[in-house]
Amino acid sequence: MHIRKRALRFSSIFLFLIFCLLIFSVKLILIQFFRSEHLASLAEKQQNYGIKLEPIRGPIYDRKLRPLAINISVYSLYANPRSMTEENKRQAVTQLAPILEGSAGFLKGRLARDKYFVWLARKLPIDIVKEIKALKIRGLDFIRESKRYYPNEYLAAHLLGFAGIDNQGLEGLELLYDKYLKGEPGWSQILRDARQRELLIEKSFIPPQDGFSLVLTIDETIQFIAERALDKAFKKHNAISASIVVLNPRTGEVLALANRPTYNLENYAKSDIESRTNRAVVHIYEPGSVFKMVAASAALEEEAFTESDKIFCENGEYRVANHILHDSHPHGTLTFSEVIEQSSNIGTTKIAQKLGKEVYYKYAKRFRFGMRTGIDLLGELPGLLKPPSQWSKTSIGAIPIGQEVTVTPLQLASAMAAIANDGVFMKPFVVKYIKDNKDELIEAFEPQVVDRVISDDTAQRVKKILYGAVERGTGRRTQIKGVSVGGKTGTAQKVVDGKYSHSKFYASFVGFAPVEDPRIAAVVVFNEPHPSHYGGTVAAPVFKEVVEDVLKYIQSSDYNI
Numbered sequence: 001m002h003i004r005k006r007a008l009r010f011s012s013i014f015l016f017l018i019f020c021l022l023i024f025s026v027k028l029i030l031i032q033f034f035r036s037e038h039l040a041s042l043a044e045k046q047q048n049y050g051i052k053l054e055p056i057r058g059p060i061y062d063r064k065l066r067p068l069a070i071n072i073s074v075y076s077l078y079a080n081p082r083s084m085t086e087e088n089k090r091q092a093v094t095q096l097a098p099i100l101e102g103s104a105g106f107l108k109g110r111l112a113r114d115k116y117f118v119w120l121a122r123k124l125p126i127d128i129v130k131e132i133k134a135l136k137i138r139g140l141d142f143i144r145e146s147k148r149y150y151p152n153e154y155l156a157a158h159l160l161g162f163a164g165i166d167n168q169g170l171e172g173l174e175l176l177y178d179k180y181l182k183g184e185p186g187w188s189q190i191l192r193d194a195r196q197r198e199l200l201i202e203k204s205f206i207p208p209q210d211g212f213s214l215v216l217t218i219d220e221t222i223q224f225i226a227e228r229a230l231d232k233a234f235k236k237h238n239a240i241s242a243s244i245v246v247l248n249p250r251t252g253e254v255l256a257l258a259n260r261p262t263y264n265l266e267n268y269a270k271s272d273i274e275s276r277t278n279r280a281v282v283h284i285y286e287p288g289s290v291f292k293m294v295a296a297s298a299a300l301e302e303e304a305f306t307e308s309d310k311i312f313c314e315n316g317e318y319r320v321a322n323h324i325l326h327d328s329h330p331h332g333t334l335t336f337s338e339v340i341e342q343s344s345n346i347g348t349t350k351i352a353q354k355l356g357k358e359v360y361y362k363y364a365k366r367f368r369f370g371m372r373t374g375i376d377l378l379g380e381l382p383g384l385l386k387p388p389s390q391w392s393k394t395s396i397g398a399i400p401i402g403q404e405v406t407v408t409p410l411q412l413a414s415a416m417a418a419i420a421n422d423g424v425f426m427k428p429f430v431v432k433y434i435k436d437n438k439d440e441l442i443e444a445f446e447p448q449v450v451d452r453v454i455s456d457d458t459a460q461r462v463k464k465i466l467y468g469a470v471e472r473g474t475g476r477r478t479q480i481k482g483v484s485v486g487g488k489t490g491t492a493q494k495v496v497d498g499k500y501s502h503s504k505f506y507a508s509f510v511g512f513a514p515v516e517d518p519r520i521a522a523v524v525v526f527n528e529p530h531p532s533h534y535g536g537t538v539a540a541p542v543f544k545e546v547v548e549d550v551l552k553y554i555q556s557s558d559y560n561i
Contacts, residue, residue, distance in 0.1 A: 053186035053208045054208060055183030055210045056071050056146050056210040056211065057167045060181075062218050066220045071146040071149065073144060076145050077119075077120045077132060077140065077141075078120060078140075080115075081114065083138065085138075089111045089139075100121050102121070120140070157263055157276075158259050158277075158280070160173055161173055167182065168182060173214065177434075181214060183208060186209070213437070216431055217432050218254065219561070222246060223255075225256070225546055225550055237529035239530075239538075241274075243259045243279045243283070243523075246413075247428060247522065249420040249421040249520070251426060257278075259278060261275045279409070283409070284381050286495065287405070287407045287490055288492025289492070290488045290490035291402035293340075293462065293466070293488055294415075295351050295360065296340045297459075300461050301454045305351060310335060311333065313330075320349060321392075321397075326346075337465045340466070341474075343474050345397075352400035357395070363454075366425075367418065367425070369415070374427050380410070381408055383405070383406045416510045419466070419512070421518070423458060425453050427448040432445060463486050464486075466488060470487055475536060475540055477537065477540040483547075485512075487543065489534070489536045489540060490539075491534045505534075508523065508526070509524050509539035511543060522543055524543050
């Protein structure tokens, strides 16, 4: 009986073991054939840690290879919530929040994620990094990254634009040439043990490819000269906004471009859209008398007038259809040259009437008004130049004096540069060439002729008339001792609620120097300066200061522009 009980017990245990073996076998089969990929993937994630290696964003230089935008090394804080205890997380939230000046709720939410990697803060100052390291909180660590740095802060802000926290271009040249500047990221896969500690063994490594370098036509010194003069006058004349563009008329290279208001590239997040707007290329307005250079050029090119032809300016009042046109100062009889020098609206209208609207429109289009210049900057607007079929009966007395037409400051500068360049219109551009990090040329941008606007002979004659406008006319405040200057002032009424305002104006000056061999062409525009609002008193002195200082700089530098 006793032996039988022992046999029964042995059989029960044996059957139980067989049953367990069957269960384990089934479980192993299920794991092997149905869950193997999932578990292998989980093990891979636990043992391997992939790090994205950020490339260094390409620098941006001025024409003399002085840095305008570069990258500096910084550290970013991350956490591994799966390796942290609840006490570690509580400690991190409590101690990091005041250091990072952030929300404890944000940190708590990040650390609550069931992940091996979460960002807590990006691109921290070195003193903050040292403070966090001193805490020695388990599960926290740093990754070395790069941060975009603008050494001149405000200088050329509207040209450069800026890159965001991930070194991606967001505005300006940073955005337009982002594909060249950003580079390609790399990857490094690190092995970890069961406690999630790095073993300092790389399983695989793909190096990042750094971005290319951008070299601009801008000259840092000329940019500074232009911004200094513009900023001073902007504040003095209480203007809403202001712009300046400085060109090399022979090549179309932009040597300086600035706007006010402006913003700090190192703190762009605190700027508003008004401060970041590149008004030189995206703001359109009625130019006023500076537009009279078109009528002067067309009349001489078509041989409709000579410089000495007499034009009766009606003593200050002239009817065009149902509208009475006035001059700011009444004039009797003026020569063709004097009409432009003294900026007579009536004389200019009579010139345009003799040409006819079709011929006048042809020359305005030749000067590229009503179309984009094609500059390598984002957001350029074409302005407005109505075709003759859309002109009203009074348009012939409005468009030639800069009304019923809209332009950008860049268009005016480019048109005047064409006259300075003996009648040849050059495409304006701001990027000179692109190089890789081995200093090998990727792409170069050469000066590009767009069209011949007027003949060489006509250009020389117009230049003499514009020289007279500075010497004897409305542009006297741009006179520079020892330097011949040509140009045209403009004082344009703003359109407010569909009517021309008598208290709000655009003041501008566009010109070039020296007349006999133009090295510089520039435009200066102010929006609603007050109490003084005339182009000759507001914009002209800025042009003089900039051109005088730039010519001195060019003559003393070791290269020619």
